Amino acid sequence: MMASTRVPLYILRAPPQLRPLLFSRYASHSTASAIAEHVPRIAQPSLWRSLIPRFMRRDAGMASKEPKSQGFWSRFLANPASGVIILAMLTGNAAIHIIRIKRDMNLYSRQADQKIELLREVINRVQRGEDVNVEKLLGTGDPKMEEEWFDVIREIEKEEKMMTRNERQRLRRQARKEEEKKEEAEVNEREAKDDDNAQVKKRPEFL
Secondary structure (H helix, E strand, O other): OOOOOOOOHHHHHOOOOOHHHHHHHHHHHHHHHHHHHHOOHHHOHHHHHHHOOHHHOOOHHHHHHOOOOOOHHHHHHHOOOHHHHHHHHHHHHHHHHHHHHHHHHHHHHHHHHHHHHHHHHHHHHHHOOOOOOHHHHHOOOOHHHHHHHHHHHHHHHHHHHHHHHHHHHHHHHHHHHHHHHHHHHHHHHHHHHHHHHHHHHHOOOOO
8 A cells, every 4th residue: 555645735836837847856855865764874874974083074076176186397397487497497507618618718828828928938038148947937847837838738739720720711712712703704704705606696798
């Protein structure tokens, strides 16, 4: 025998067209409530959820909204300023390297100038007939002074090789330009002769 169902008053007062919809919603809700009431309390999820401490509870909706933790490089590459930072680092390293090279070149140039000036002074004093201790002034026997002289000599040889190479390149460029000019003059002369021959051929025979 089916149990009698009590219909709420708001469904009976509703228009006839809406009564089936309201009654179906009411029936489904009442059925779910009845099932939940008949389930033992030990099997209800709310009981076990209440046993978990509040600070350890985690809502499913809140968990889905939490952003996933990313690694350092992922966050770094996702940052729009990362490209500027990398470019600045590369530019800074290149600038530091150029400054170091310029400093070394200036140091070698000053040492070479000092040694050349000292050598010139010693030569002038010897030419004037003065009694000069050349070995002492030039640092013969001193490993540090001799190493400095070797560095200066190597630097001078390197500069001479560079100057010789540049001079050879300059002479090659100059010779190439002269050849191009000579070829251009020959071409112009040949074209001028061809034009003269063409005019002679076009001239009438009775003239």
